[in-house]
Amino acid sequence: MEQLIAATATFIEEKFQAEGSGHDWPHIRRVWQVARALAAQTPGTDLLVVELAALLHDIADWKFHGGDYEAGPRAARAWLLSQHVPEATVARVEQVIREVSFKGLGVETPASSPDAAVVQDADRLDAIGAIGVGRAFAYGGHKGRPMHDPATPPVSHESFASYQQSTAPTLNHFYEKLLHLKDRLHTPAARQLAQERHQFMEAFVAQFLREWDSVDVC
Ligand code: ADP
Ligand code: NI
Secondary structure, rough: OOOHHHHHHHHHHHHOOOOOOOOOOHHHHHHHHHHHHHHOOOOOHHHHHHHHHHHHHHOOOOOOOOOOOOHHHHHHHHHHOOOOOOHHHHHHHHHHHHHHHHOOOOOOOOOHHHHHHHHHHHHHHEEEEHHHOOOHHHHHHHHOOOOOOOOOOOOOOOOOOHHHHHHOOHHHHHHHHHHHHHOOOOOHHHHHHHHHHHOOOHHHHHHHHHHHOOOOOO
């Protein structure tokens, strides 16, 4: 088991070197660490499934595969089968990866197992706080988006299709997703961790808007 985790970590670390869209190896390493910590405080988790799913959760993101939602689970399956992982474990890891991603405010993302709950929570914790702010602007820059445009108000994406097609300025992403994440966590341990990160993000947005109009100067 330890060898399989180590081999998976090395495989993903090499694949995600110098990634500029916010899906870099440090993101995946943090999700792995945090998912492990949440699993220790969450009854009913299977640590092998949690660790593999955390490491493989961004292996082929739908956003970068023409919206193909099965690309991630399929790529994870191929890797795990190459490592001779039993089918039952492969299927459980695939299911966690399928459930992990945020798909718009109106789209529910239930976790069908404690394993899915902790991996989803760990991924969401890395989208908020100071790291979350950094990742949002890194993603926006990668996509060539403006940081902010007061003439483009945030919209509530009620469907996956609308969320997928959004080309909104980066600051809108805070209203469309990031500031809602603390209320969409599954485990008490993650909800506790989210509080400070959420407050930091609220303070960041307030200060950003003050500086945008130079209210702090004139
Ligand atoms: P994750 O890796 O947590 O599953 P995503 O794949 O949805 O998250 O996005 C990766 C990072 O890019 C996250 O920090 C997320 O907030 C950010 N991001 C995704 N979509 C946008 C967007 N439209 N504007 C700004 N940041 C975004
Ligand atoms: Ni992720």
